[in-house]
Amino acid sequence: MNIQSCVEVRNEWDIVKARQSGRNIAKELGFGTVDQARITTAISELARNIYLYAGSGEVAIERVENGGKLGLKIEASDSGPGIKDIRKVMEDGFTTSGGLGAGLPGVKRLMDEFTIDSKENEGTIITSIKWLR
Amino acid sequence: MDKLVIQLLNESRERIYTRWMDEMERVRDEHRLQSITDRAYEETNQELFEIIYTHIEQNVHKPTDRMTEFAEHLMKIGWRLSYITQGLQNFRRIILAIILDANQSNEKVFAMYDEIDRWIDPIVNQLINESAKNWENTVSIQKVALQELSAPLIPVFENISVMPLIGTIDTERAKLIMENLLTGVIKHRSQVVLIDITGVPVVDTMVAHHIIQAAEAVRLVGAQCILVGIRPEIAQTIVNLGIDLGQFPTKSTLFKGMKSALELTKRQMIELE
Numbered sequence: 001m002n003i004q005s006c007v008e009v010r011n012e013w014d015i016v017k018a019r020q021s022g023r024n025i026a027k028e029l030g031f032g033t034v035d036q037a038r039i040t041t042a043i044s045e046l047a048r049n050i051y052l053y054a055g056s057g058e059v060a061i062e063r064v065e066n067g068g069k070l071g072l073k074i075e076a077s078d079s080g081p082g083i084k085d086i087r088k089v090m091e092d093g094f095t096t097s098g099g100l101g102a103g104l105p106g107v108k109r110l111m112d113e114f115t116i117d118s119k120e121n122e123g124t125i126i127t128s129i130k131w132l133r
Numbered sequence: 134m135d136k137l138v139i140q141l142l143n144e145s146r147e148r149i150y151t152r153w154m155d156e157m158e159r160v161r162d163e164h165r166l167q168s169i170t171d172r173a174y175e176e177t178n179q180e181l182f183e184i185i186y187t188h189i190e191q192n193v194h195k196p197t198d199r200m201t202e203f204a205e206h207l208m209k210i211g212w213r214l215s216y217i218t219q220g221l222q223n224f225r226r227i228i229l230a231i232i233l234d235a236n237q238s239n240e241k242v243f244a245m246y247d248e249i250d251r252w253i254d255p256i257v258n259q260l261i262n263e264s265a266k267n268w269e270n271t272v273s274i275q276k277v278a279l280q281e282l283s284a285p286l287i288p289v290f291e292n293i294s295v296m297p298l299i300g301t302i303d304t305e306r307a308k309l310i311m312e313n314l315l316t317g318v319i320k321h322r323s324q325v326v327l328i329d330i331t332g333v334p335v336v337d338t339m340v341a342h343h344i345i346q347a348a349e350a351v352r353l354v355g356a357q358c359i360l361v362g363i364r365p366e367i368a369q370t371i372v373n374l375g376i377d378l379g380q381f382p383t384k385s386t387l388f389k390g391m392k393s394a395l396e397l398t399k400r401q402m403i404e405l406e
Contacts (some may be wrong), residue, residue: 012304016303019335034365034366041335041336041373041374048337092375099338100345101338102338106374
């Protein structure tokens with residue numbers, strides 16, 4: 001069975017939609033309440049980043065398998081301005097929008113795997129996986 | 134409308150009807166109407182066809198009341214507007230084909246073409262406009278309803294108020310929370326405000342940021358905030374995110390928060406003997 005969903009993010013309510021579908025998929029895969037909360041929060045952060053910095057983009061959520069391990073993959077992609085200095089955005093407290101600056105480093109801590117691929121003026125793709133234990 | 138067009142339409146009514154019904158059957162899936170029984174679908178199609186034909190006879194360039202009512206009724210029971218617009222478009226396509234078949238001169242065909250376009254487009258447009266207006270209306274009503282539910286500050290004891298937050302917090306609501314909190318604190322002369330987040334499904338950095346700002350603003354007007362209703366999974370995500378909520382006291386439940394609020398205002402709950 002192939003569980004997946006893709007949500008376009010254009011306004012604030014799309015963030016809610018993205019994380020709801022994330023929560024549903026996490027539930028279906030058998031994640032516990034704490035991990036469900038972690039996954040939804042991570043989706044919320046990534047979707048909000050798209051909304052705040054790129055204006056619009058996509059959040060794809062799908063089930064992944066690796067050597068018998070089951071997991072949930074979030075892929076947030078946009079064609080926004082890109083990230084200038086990736087090392088900097090992964091520092092706690094760094095923000096360009098007056099927020100807390102805990103978003104991306106927070107997502108990294110909430111999830112198990114985390115990669116950023118970003119080119120200036122072309123866009124950003126963030127992929128993150130949480131494995132089912 | 135041109136008499137010739139009307140005549141043509143009336144003459145070939147049967148032909149148009151069968152072709153149109155075929156066409157509608159083909160697009161049924163697009164409108165997500167698979168769950169409707171064949172018979173109901175056919176009857177509705179018949180009715181729509183009937184209405185379109187009355188339109189031709191009455192020769193009006195806007196939806197008749199019957200058409201509007203029909204559309205409203207369908208939308209109410211969950212059909213899509215695209216069903217009707219597509220019905221009209223299919224109808225146009227079929228009669229154009231029939232006109233072409235009728236062996237008229239090119240100019241005549243073009244004139245008829247033009248006439249039919251001018252006849253159908255306003256009907257489609259107005260139907261779409263009306264349904265869009267309906268939607269906008271519903272959305273704005275719901276927005277107001279949501280605002281009313283949004284963020285009440287409830288004075289519980291003298292100097293102690295509670296603000297229960299339920300549901301998703303977006304930027305607009307966050308603003309409202311801040312306003313209600315500050316005006317309420319001053320109006321009720323609260324010394325302690327309990328913000329209850331039991332009903333908030335996700336606490337991400339933005340929500341946390343808004344809560345921190347609200348608590349700071351409350352501090353500035355001379356009162357104190359206690360954050361209550363932090364569920365265990367929320368506590369873990371907050372820690373994972375690395376959010377510092379250390380500037381103000383937090384409690385797991387409203388009850389515990391209330392106890393410490395009473396302590397802060399030099400009171401306590403006792404059991405009567």
